[in-house]
Amino acid sequence: MIRALHRWPGLLALALVTLLAVSGAALSVFPAAERLAAPQADEDMSVADLATRIQSAYPGVEQIKRSPSGRITAYWFDGGAPGSAVIDPATGTGVASADPNPFERWLTNLHRSLFLDDSGRLLMAAGAVAMLVLAVSGFLLVARRVGGWRRWLAPLRGPLAARVHVELARGAVLGLLLSSATALWMTASTFGFLPDQGAPPELPSAVSGRAGALLASMPLLTATPVSALRELSFPYPEDATDVFTLKTDDGVGCIDQGTGATLGWSGLSGWERVSETVYMLHTGQGASLLGLLLGLTALAVPAMGATGLFIWLAGRARRPRIRGNAAPGRAETIILVGSEGGSSWGFAATLHAALTRAGQRVHAAPMSGFDPARFSGARRYLVLAATYGDGGAPASAKGFLDRLARLSAVPDAPLAVLGFGDRSFPAFCAYARSVAAAAESKGWRLLLPFETVDRQSPQEFARWGRALGEALGTALELDHQPVRPETSALTLVSRRDYGHDVQAPTAILRFALPRLSVWQRLTGQGFARFEAGDLLGIVPEGSPILRFYSLASGRRDGFVEIVVRRHVGGICSSALTTLEPGGTVAAFIRRNPGFHAARDRTPLILIGAGTGIGPLAGFIRANGSRRPIHLFFGMRHPDSDFLYREELQGWAAGGRLRHLSTAVSRGARPHYVQDALVADQLEVVRAIRKGARVMVCGGRQMAAGVAEAMTRMLEPLGLSPEVLKAEGRYVEDVY
Structure with a gap:
């Protein structure tokens, strides 16, 4: 349900949401640019001081406005001709044109209404609804993917497009929630659905009817700092009953032009304060840094739209x-x-x-x-x-x-x-x-x-x-012809042979990475992305049955490595264990995310026997963070099938492997890997208490014996392999 809620608004409103986001991101630059360009008033300057300076420079001044960026603009009449300018508060004179930026005005109309007036506003509001649904559902989907919001920043796995999509979502979702919710509030306010209009100040019935009071003698103007000013309107010159109107961050007041007395005051209503906060959050006016941050999050929308569309198309292509x-x-x-x-x-x-x-x-x-x-x-x-x-x-x-x-x-x-x-x-x-x-x-x-x-x-x-x-009640013949997966030719570059002395011929085979297309690199398809624990699918020549081998290497290692034991009558294993360097096989990658070692510092207890060492060796090789790893490895005889002996010694010396416990099933004192576990019971239990993850790879009988031994060891703790499996702390790759 959540996935469908996320998918369809994204697909149906992709163009509209992208337009909203990109135009909004562009608009977020203007408040910051205005803040940097506008001359700023001193902190201790009063409105009376500012108005006096402007009136001296422009005797016909009618209105003074201050924007949230601090820019002060004056409007006047001179000889019947209107004028306006951006004011330097230090001198009261104009320093720049007050005409609005034509590109900003064009972009604002595009963002708000697509130049379609009220119909366009409603259409863009629908885009904001789609963005809100996408943000909420995206938040829930990301939380589900990473294992809860507490693990919001957990490392990601998966195809490149999916990882890019989620990484962008993790950084942008809160900003998109804020932008879309505030946009809907502003639309509701525009159409009068919110009671956001404050009451004007009530004036006494009698106004002095005089004029000429000095601005510096008006208590309300001298007590109001310029930083709180929004607008000061002067009375009409030929009307002695008109008043000064002062709008500030706290409310609206009226001043008698003859006595300078405050005639009335009305504070901002709760709805007005909320609406102004919403306006500030959405436009960045008054909070330019926040506006830039929201603009940056909006720029993630086109990229998320492109990757989301790709993920959807890739999913349809698989069907x-x-x-x-x-x-x-x-x-x-x-x-x-x-x-x-x-x-x-x-x-x-x-x-x-x-x-x-x-x-x-x-x-x-x-x-x-x-x-x-x-x-x-x-x-x-x-x-x-x-x-x-x-x-x-x-x-x-x-x-x-x-x-x-x-x-x-x-x-x-x-x-x-x-x-x-x-x-x-x-x-x-x-x-x-x-x-x-x-x-x-x-x-x-x-x-x-x-x-x-x-x-x-x-x-x-x-x-x-x-x-x-x-x-x-009908004859039904199902003649299914399996579609073979797309394969690449892997060339064997080296091999190491083991196990002949114990009648279990085994080889560590290392293949060169195949050439990748640009598209494969961008999308993470095939051999562009894999890690230890994933599966290498082999298409045996002349056989309809595919064979899979756990990978002992990752893409970063620069090669493809598997461990293969020859089985009697096994077409694929026989072909692989007799393959000489320079020979090739047809192969493909199948993801196996359930058997990956997460990239964190959680201790690992790795348990394997025989060829099961393959992916476990890959995990140790990739342990660049030196997380604590304890490997339990079972073999028949150390002189014959001690796979990865030299590498394990080197990894232990380099800190990638903390402990190595081996079990030999053929010798003077035969014992198995589960026996090695029991011998190190205290160390194993201590690690599990610290949150260690158990990973088991190998034959089915071995895995059953390990599970039985772990059950006995964990029982005093009130734990079991089943409990750890439910917590994602006990995983098996068993064959």
């Missing part, structure tokens, strides 16, 4: 175009898709085409847009859901479970849920399972039992399609 997508209210079959990288949308397109050929009206939509009221003609729901990280919702499924929980009654149309994942990961299809379980607990009737597709298998998808066809 394949589905031809013949029926209107939501007319569709018989609703396909809801939960996808992170876009592959599930490809399966949805195949299913959509097959059902359409079978004569059905089908509508495909993201799970995040689930709303039974929109799908009034639905006769069945088909959910295709991937899983993000350790059982989380993928990008296009955010909020689905919350929406389902809030339903007072589930749809009458039955439901089928199909999960997509990789069976080698412990959280295989965990999110899809949670969707199926939540639907069943709400009493939603199932069209088919819950099923899964492992590693995007076209065969398993086709088998599920046949079962769906039987349930629908």
Whole structure:
């Protein structure tokens, strides 16, 4: 909901909001320039002194005005001809023209009304509403992304466009909130919706009817400093009953021109004071530095608009175009898709085409847009859901479970849920399972039992399609052709071999970075942005199944590095472990943000065995801040498969690694990495008490043994791996 509130005002009002922001930023310069150029009055100068000097220079003076910048302007008649000038308060004479800057006036009219009078004011007010909605929703989205407003300045991860968008938002959101809210207040005041008019001073019934009192003899003028002056109006020369009118920061007063006595005074109302404060905050008049700061924040709007548009277009590009997508209210079959990288949308397109050929009206939509009221003609729901990280919702499924929980009654149309994942990961299809379980607990009737597709298998998808066809009473063949990701050729530059003596051939492979286009560098696509813990996807020659390896390096390291163990019958691992320097492989990057080491000073407890050392070594290599890191590493034998031995020694000497504990499973005293944990229990518990984060990488059995040992160690503290996982302090990359 919040994301939609942020997206659509931004897209629909992008040009208008940008125009408001840019013109407002340009206008913010004028108050500061006026402040610098205008001669300033002495602090102890009174209005009486100033008026006397000006009257001596211009006997026909009718009005004196002082702007919030301190600029003093006088208006007079001389021989029937009007005149005006910017006044030097030290002499009372003019030093510059009082004519308004024509460009400033043009820009002001553009900013306020687009030269369309009241209609334009209303249009620009709509732009201010859009900016206010964008600022509020943006504030909430940034807070959600960084983990709460208390972590407002936390380091960011993600594509370049997204990081630029959020960085600009973090710096500009408060200024945009202030600018948009004050703009709406001023519009309401302009159209008379606010009671901001103060009452004029009440005059006594009798005025002296005389003239000629000296300005210096008027108590109100002598007691008022020039710094508080706003406007002094002189009486009409031929009308002895007219009075001086003085407007100050505190109110309005009237003075008898014959006696110099104060005839009446009216203080500013509360609404007037608020409105003047709002005017000052919005225009910078009287607070030029604040105006410049707000102008700078406004300049972030075009950049945020461009990056926001790019993020939206990139998101749409990841979703394949589905031809013949029926209107939501007319569709018989609703396909809801939960996808992170876009592959599930490809399966949805195949299913959509097959059902359409079978004569059905089908509508495909993201799970995040689930709303039974929109799908009034639905006769069945088909959910295709991937899983993000350790059982989380993928990008296009955010909020689905919350929406389902809030339903007072589930749809009458039955439901089928199909999960997509990789069976080698412990959280295989965990999110899809949670969707199926939540639907069943709400009493939603199932069209088919819950099923899964492992590693995007076209065969398993086709088998599920046949079962769906039987349930629908029609033959349904789902011939899905997976769209291969765009790859780059990686050239091997070096390799180090281990493990032959313990029958576990393993290699550390280092590849050169591929050449990047300017567009990739700007957008952070592909190999332009990655870090240790992300995944390197390998497309094996002659095999339809992709293979993924955890990266042991980041973009800043200047190379791509993985650790690979050869498996019996493994096409990809065999090809990689026999690859010689100069050879190439087709590869791509898949982000894995759930297994990144945050760039902060929080202690890390890294636990891995065998090739699981890969990303952990990458975290240590990138530890330029020397945060406390304790590595627990399990191997078969130190003489055969002590991966990264030399680097670990160097990192320890350089302060990047605080402690190293090893476990050897083959030798005189075999023990495993969980045994090493128990041996250093006091150190581990002490670090967790200080807020340490635990990161586990390696085989499934190893991870289970570590979790069991950690459960026993943490129990006296009232903690457990599950509690730490909920806090984001215990993460696993398990295969």
